[in-house]
Amino acid sequence: MSVLEIKGLTVQVTTEDGPKEILRGVDLTVKAGEIHALMGPNGSGKSTLAYAIAGHPKYTITGGQVTLDGQDVLEMSVDERARAGLFLAMQYPVEVPGVSISNFLRTSITAIRGEAPNLRHWIKELKESMAGLQIDPQFAERNVNEGFSGGERKRTEILQMELIHPKIAVLDETDSGLDVDALRVVSEGINRVCDKGETGVLLITHFTRILKYVKPDFVHVFYDGRIVREGGPELADDIEANGYAQFVTA
Amino acid sequence: MAEVKEHEVAIVPPKDHTPVIRSLDPTEFPTPTSRDEEFRFTPMSRLRNLQEGNVAATGSMAIAVNKVAGSTFEVAADKSGDRIGFTDKIAAGAWSQIESVSKLTIEANQNLTESVVVSIVGSDAVAYGQLDINVEKFASAVVIVDHIGAATYAGNIDINVADGGSVTVVSLQDWDTSALHLAQHRITLGRDASVKHVSVTLGGEVVRILPSVHYSAPGGQAELIGLYFAGAGQHAEHRLFVDHSEANCRSNVVYKGALDGEGAHTVWVGDVLIRANAVGTDTYEINRNLVLSGGGRADSVPNLEIETGEIVGAGHASTTGRFDDEQLFYLQSRGINEDEARRLVLRGFFEDLLGQIGVPEINERVRDSIEARLGGQI
Numbered sequence: 341m342s343v344l345e346i347k348g349l350t351v352q353v354t355t356e357d358g359p360k361e362i363l364r365g366v367d368l369t370v371k372a373g374e375i376h377a378l379m380g381p382n383g384s385g386k387s388t389l390a391y392a393i394a395g396h397p398k399y400t401i402t403g404g405q406v407t408l409d410g411q412d413v414l415e416m417s418v419d420e421r422a423r424a425g426l427f428l429a430m431q432y433p434v435e436v437p438g439v440s441i442s443n444f445l446r447t448s449i450t451a452i453r454g455e456a457p458n459l460r461h462w463i464k465e466l467k468e469s470m471a472g473l474q475i476d477p478q479f480a481e482r483n484v485n486e487g488f489s490g491g492e493r494k495r496t497e498i499l500q501m502e503l504i505h506p507k508i509a510v511l512d513e514t515d516s517g518l519d520v521d522a523l524r525v526v527s528e529g530i531n532r533v534c535d536k537g538e539t540g541v542l543l544i545t546h547f548t549r550i551l552k553y554v555k556p557d558f559v560h561v562f563y564d565g566r567i568v569r570e571g572g573p574e575l576a577d578d579i580e581a582n583g584y585a586q587f588v589t590a
Numbered sequence: 591m592a593e594v595k596e597h598e599v600a601i602v603p604p605k606d607h608t609p610v611i612r613s614l615d616p617t618e619f620p621t622p623t624s625r626d627e628e629f630r631f632t633p634m635s636r637l638r639n640l641q642e643g644n645v646a647a648t649g650s651m652a653i654a655v656n657k658v659a660g661s662t663f664e665v666a667a668d669k670s671g672d673r674i675g676f677t678d679k680i681a682a683g684a685w686s687q688i689e690s691v692s693k694l695t696i697e698a699n700q701n702l703t704e705s706v707v708v709s710i711v712g713s714d715a716v717a718y719g720q721l722d723i724n725v726e727k728f729a730s731a732v733v734i735v736d737h738i739g740a741a742t743y744a745g746n747i748d749i750n751v752a753d754g755g756s757v758t759v760v761s762l763q764d765w766d767t768s769a770l771h772l773a774q775h776r777i778t779l780g781r782d783a784s785v786k787h788v789s790v791t792l793g794g795e796v797v798r799i800l801p802s803v804h805y806s807a808p809g810g811q812a813e814l815i816g817l818y819f820a821g822a823g824q825h826a827e828h829r830l831f832v833d834h835s836e837a838n839c840r841s842n843v844v845y846k847g848a849l850d851g852e853g854a855h856t857v858w859v860g861d862v863l864i865r866a867n868a869v870g871t872d873t874y875e876i877n878r879n880l881v882l883s884g885g886g887r888a889d890s891v892p893n894l895e896i897e898t899g900e901i902v903g904a905g906h907a908s909t910t911g912r913f914d915d916e917q918l919f920y921l922q923s924r925g926i927n928e929d930e931a932r933r934l935v936l937r938g939f940f941e942d943l944l945g946q947i948g949v950p951e952i953n954e955r956v957r958d959s960i961e962a963r964l965g966g967q968i
């Protein structure tokens with residue numbers, strides 16, 4: 341059973357006015373099979389946490405530790421983290437010119453599994469996953485995210501998660517920009533991965549609507565660079581009804 | 591892609607496109623400088639004085655051609671015969687220095703099933719050359735002109751396609767990184783003749799190729815394809831001129847280039863002229879550049895001049911994209927290491943072009959050569 345442990349994590353970014361502290365000591369443990377929802381106002385540092393876990397070079401770790409099954413994640417390069425079992429579905433997935441989805445996925449899967457997949461199995465696997473997420477098969481030949489709508493990008497992120505089958509997946513606002521049907525399709529995709537019980541999910545969101553489909557075991561309230569409250573699913577309803585202000589004064 | 595620039599079709603007032611000087615004699619040209627429009631992007635100080643048109647040869651290129659039924663190859667010591675003048679001192683200088691002309695002929699009505707490969711190998715000397723490719727009536731062939739080795743080389747290629755003939759000419763510039771290569775590739779198309787001219791520039795310190803297309807009768811078709819890669823310190827320049835002087839001719843230009851490293855410089859200039867009598871012309875040109883890393887610079891200048899409105903179509907586009915840190919992070923976050931990420935992007939960028947070139951035997955060679963040069967230093 342995989343465990344991601346974050347302890348006392350502090351993170352800075354470099355701004356024009358010098359370094360700015362964004363994460364102020366984050367403690368969080370996510371185990372395989374668990375679904376954690378992370379909710380917090382704009383600018384509170386949720387994406388920063390996601391990027392710091394994935395190893396984005398823009399963020400400087402100033403303190404604390406992150407381990408995956410006891411291994412020091414912060415020592416690893418970005419691609420090593422992915423191969424170790426971490427996955428980040430990005431809030432704003434980037435376009436990659438000249439690289440088709442099918443080529444990208446095959447290269448990624450080959451890197452993560454350590455060997456090229458059997459071609460026939462792979463094509464079948466890809467087709468099935470795409471069908472499950474209601475992605476037009478023609479997308480396989482389109483360049484990664486190039487000209488994709490917001491919703492198409494998010495589906496493609498979950499397609500990657502499903503194929504990669506990570507130990508720990510951080511989903512940064514995967515629900516934003518999805519229409520009601522897409523939300524259901526994407527949620528089902530997430531649940532298919534979770535139901536195998538081998539993946540822990542940290543779901544960053546602003547809305548409880550996705551939590552109707554993807555049922556969290558834990559809800560964390562994020563405010564000003566740290567977790568200020570933890571609870572069960574009922575905490576999400578409390579946030580939706582009463583906002584974040586209640587946790588600030590507390 | 592980040593930083594995308596699209597040019598729209600511009601109809602500009604006609605101007606006289608006949609070069610001021612056309613000659614086989616270099617002394618008739620002034621020495622070009624970077625103030626001349628044609629040389630504004632060219633690093634004149636790195637041309638090893640070939641722009642003077644009088645640098646003596648210190649050696650020669652080794653030329654070898656495979657025997658393919660339906661074709662003949664000879665090295666003719668005779669320079670007489672009709673030949674239109676060149677348009678600059680470098681090309682005329684090359685002509686004045688050579689003592690023989692390499693002549694490849696594809697015989698009338700022959701449809702060659704095997705590619706003719708003309709290999710031109712440099713041995714680190716100053717050398718000049720003239721290759722004529724004559725495609726006789728209703729003949730068809732694929733010709734690969736393979737430039738390798740180290741050289742300071744000015745060598746022109748004249749391609750004549752007679753009525754109903756059809757040829758693919760692939761000029762591979764797969765030089766060592768020290769090479770200097772300056773060339774005019776002049777294509778003349780007869781009635782209903784067609785050419786696919788492909789320039790693949792991967793190696794060389796400075797490579798400057800000037801493909802031009804002249805239609806001598808209606809119905810000609812030209813496809814001009816270019817694939818170039820400039821590593822650190824490399825200059826790869828292609829300057830095209832398509833002269834639509836006849837009715838009902840087509841031209842299609844696709845050039846794609848990638849840059850990797852400090853001081854990598856690519857130039858693409860696409861001049862297309864549709865003269866007043868060239869009714870029924872159909873032309874399109876596109877140039878795409880991808881900056882993979884560092885301080886590379888891609889100059890891209892499409893230029894379409896239209897003197898008649900009675901055409902089928904005319905357009906051009908130019909984009910320059912940058913492979914940036916966010917793209918790299920994205921690929922790495924999917925387990926792909928940095929080198930592999932760059933290779934993936936580069937390979938993808940060129941893959942459709944290899945398909946359009948349609949000469950599968952060069953594909954692996956081109957892919958391998960690019961990948962070997964990726965991240966390299968001159």
Ligand SMILES: Nc1ncnc2c1ncn2[C@@H]1O[C@H](COP(=O)(O)OP(=O)(O)OP(=O)(O)O)[C@@H](O)[C@H]1O
Nearest residue numbers: 353354355360362381382383384385386387388389
């Ligand atoms: N390069 C940077 N320079 C300055 N400030 C930055 C930089 N990167 C992030 N920040 C700031 O860090 C804070 C946290 O940003 P982050 O993107 O993590 O927030 P978030 O919780 O994901 O917000 P949202 O809900 O809007 O996605 C913000 O105030 C943001 O402006």
Ligand SMILES: [Mg+2]
Nearest residue numbers: 386387388431
């Ligand atoms: Mg965010």
